[in-house]
Amino acid sequence: MRPLERFQDWFRGCLPNTLRGKLLLVSLVVVVLPISLTGYLLEREGRQALVREKTEKLFGLTRLLDAHLGPGFDGGFDELAAGTGIAATGRDTAIRALSERLTPFTDLVAGANPGVGVGYYNKALDAIITYGPSRDYSATVGTSIPPDHPGWRVLESGRQAVESGRQVRGFILNAMLPIIRDGGVIGYIWANELSDDVERQAAAMDRAVLTVSIAGILLGLLLTHLLSRGVGRDIRRIIDGLLRMRSDLGHAILPPPGEVGEIAVEVNGMARALLDARSLTENILHSIADGVIAVDRAGQVTAVNPAAAAMVGVTAAEVIGKPYDSLFKPDGQFASPLLDTLKTGQPHVGVTLDFPGTRQTLHLNVSSSLLRNSRSEAIGAVVVLKDLTEQRRLRTQIMRADRLAALGELVAGLAHEVRNPLTSIRGFMQFLETSDDVKEWQRYAPLIVRQVDSLNRLVTELLEFGRPRPPTIRPVQLNDLIREVSLLAGRKSNARITLDLAADLPQVEADGEALKQVVLNLIINAIQATPDTGIIAISTAAPDGREAVIAVSDDGEGIAPENVDKVFDPFFSTKPNGTGLGLAMAHRIVDAHHGTIAIASTPGAGTVVTLRIPFLHSPVAET
Template sequence: MKTYLYRIRFVMAVIVVTVLPIIITGIVLVKSAEQALLAEKKQKLIAITQQLDFALSKDFDTIVVEAGLEKAEKEHKLQALNEKMQPLTDRIALAHPGIGVGYYSAALDSIVTYGPSNEMSLYIGQSIRETHPGRSVMQTRQTDVVIGEQVRGNIMNAMVPLIRNDQVIGYAWANELMATIDIQLAGMRQSIYAILGIGCMIAAAASGLLVHRFEVILSEIKSGLKRLSQDLSFRLRKMDGEPGEITGAINNLASDLQASRSRTETIMNSMDSGVLALDQSGHLIAWNETAIHMIGFTSSRAKGMHYTEVFTESEALLHILLDTLQNGQAIRDAMWRHQHPDRGVLWLKVSSSIWKNTTEEVLGAIVLLEDRTQWRRMESRLAQAERLAVIGEWATSIAHEVRNPLTAIKAFAQIIEEEWPKDHGSREYTGIIVEEVERLNRFTDELLLFSRPNEESNVPVRVQEVIQHTLKLMEHAEGFNGVNVQLVYNEDIPAVMSSPELLKQVFLNILHNALQAKPMEGRIQIDIKNINNDVHVQITNEGPPIAEENLLAIFEPFFTTKQTGTGLGLAISQRIVQVYGGHIFAQNTPEGVCFTVVLPIRAKGGL
């Protein structure tokens, strides 16, 4: 509605601006034409009176004397003068239709002649009023033109004094009825008004077309600007004239903005840190690709949304943004444990600052995100390696201290068993003693393997071959039948420097765990990849996820969630791989649990 009213006001304003000057010009033109016509009439009447003055070759007294009537009555004198001068006034009146001409005698104080005589003869012999302008003309001896009621009626009357021998003998006049002049003025006005009307209509039509054209151009520019606000690659079409200069300037500005935004986006997307920009009300307005990768939100859905709607499950980040936006408090190096929808738990370092423009006006907040997950994992692995080394030293001492007594116990038990008859009831107990001693020996062997995994030889090993041998060993394991094992690798996977037997032990331990965790008729996926000069062996099973707090703890010695087992299998595997400069980590995936064994193509230490 406002736009409609604006258009009406705009159209009316344009019409007024174009038509009003025409109307004012027309009014001025009518007034000027009227004045010009009246002035032309005056000049014409004055010229006729001058003609009358020039045509009177003799004065009135001479004409009377020549007629022998110098002593006659006034009527006879007037009659003689009229007979003498009537042909002259009739001839002049005939030459100028509508004009009344005549002479007035000061001596006789009467109208001598008045042409055309067929219309004006009744006025002959009349005297003019004392207030008649003719008397002023005779007194002042000045030509004058007067409009008003006089002898003939409402007329324009031009009067010239008749001066002979320096004596005013009367005056001559030429007049025209104002009704006739008004008719001429009315005709002139009608013509001018018609021209003005046509001009106004043309001006209004032209203004309407101009306004329509202007509205079309403005509408196109407006829609173009609206589209440019969403897509800086859009360009307005080229136009002629000044609109073309405007659209050209807009296109140039859009190109500059696009180039500037492209540079900014390139810089932002080249950063390893994630960047979020929020306006003062807390709505997300900008971010880089790194932030999307770190947080895992959908960019098309998040734009313009309030941060409380985007990060509903991230209480720590909500507190940081709240402190920054509402309290103006910048946050430095806060740690945020973020549950990524696809990548699991990530540790992000969060810093926030107040976003201000050049005039120090607060525009919102800027948030920087740094992925510290690998650093956190490396820190955890380093601490774990230190713990494993200490435990390894302790395990070596325990294994040596336990192994010698176990050997003696086993030997004495076997001697006692040999001395008893085969049907002796106690032989059952000596058998139990020997079995338990052998179990303890196996345990001490695991402790020694955990403490000294680097005693094996170090040779180039193709990991895919070790995996294949390990799978053959697993064929006889309980529950392996019916398992769908998929091994995926490229033939160009480089060899690693390690012990085949120890690596086989690593994969046996992981596969045993996968076998125990998988459901019946489950699937185990093994992928071997070359990533950043490291061989990655990813073993994924379809079992239930591991609790997030246990993803690192499962590699600790003696940690287990099973009813049976020593809890040394994964710890020994981690210890072996660490000796070769690698590491093992576990993560939950949509398919299940994935154990990744990372082995450097060139040994980083240990062997």
């Protein structure tokens, strides 16, 4: 037998025979070793990173202290390095002078970095010049460093160094930077931090890594132990039961003892819950008044509830398995939301359309969305149909009643508006009937003509209101239209008109002349409600990209709350000479463009009129 084969046999003999033993062994290799190695690497790298961060910080402070001795420093540090200052002033005096100059700055640096000590050492004076914070280490000023102090190596080599160990302050991490002037070392600067602080942070990190590693190892072994118990004995029973449940959710798995038995119980519970949910879903679909139709990815009908079958006029047996488009008449103008969702994946919510059924056309509110499986994969689509045919009929009756009521108000208003000028004409003619004075005729004839013109203007506006011409739709740039109309209207008043027009406003499909009439009417109304010193602001915007918004606001007298709902009624006007048809006409023009007009007013503060005009005049095809 070859050595390799003998080794393989020996290795197989060392492996446990039970599944539980094998799981524990695998757990030992897969969990313990990686966690231990990862913890060790994290601890080592973390400690090194901590020391590097501390070292970089300390050297940064030494460079800051060195920069303080630059050209702007007039303290004699360089002069003392040459030895000339000591002879002139004496060593103690020179140390005291330099300390007084440098101590405030070292205290400032030390105060900004708690736990850090900084200072200067002068080689010529062989003394510590300053040691901040001075409140703790001022006693060291003037002392020399010991012969074995690492600072001597910095002075001799001229290279920066970092040392860890006992020094003047105690056990510290000390960064030392030589002070080099004219090619020579005249001293060094240090910044240090107590090793206790560094070790305390490193120890905290070590404890955290060790705790997590031990917890991970213990948890892995514990979970392996719990999961391995009895798995081999009971796993086949569970698998067999699950295979049978694929075709029969009513089948219950006989639960074995132990944890796997609990799994079997839960599986049985989930099977029952799924069966109940399926029954509940079927009951809901059969009970709701809205129609529901589901299709697969090929567009074949897979489910239809009774409400949908009744709407379309078919039975479920007739349409299951057939293409969805067989439920409606072939019509190139009809785009099905369900088929569009199936094709593009985009849902449709609350789409109102006319559904061309094979037996009748239905007015429906439709919502469609994709159907997905447990892996979020699209397996088809579903549509919910709400029949609005009866609502449309009732709405038509209500609109007819509203029109009759409006017609009555219109007739009453017309009678009132016509009666006033006719009364004036009749009075003038009765007076002139008995007068032979030509001057009297010349005096009252213009008054009669004005009353006739008033009647003619009223009849003209009434004809325009009653028989509006179809809009001539062309691309219109609203900003240019507003500039033109505001320039024209601005000549009629001293009120200031300000424009805030969106620079990127797209063109709209509209009747430009009709919209000019609307905007001009709104500006004139604002001018009449605003004093000569007032401001009329006009703005445009496209907040949602589907419609243009025009706002006309003024700071005039406003509209009384009880009159706001009446401003669009024909013949309603608060102006002495108004006919009350201007805003009614504006409302009709905006309606013809499938837009909206709204008024918000505060008495004494002003009024804001907001127009919303769709960019596309024709209604967008329902999809």
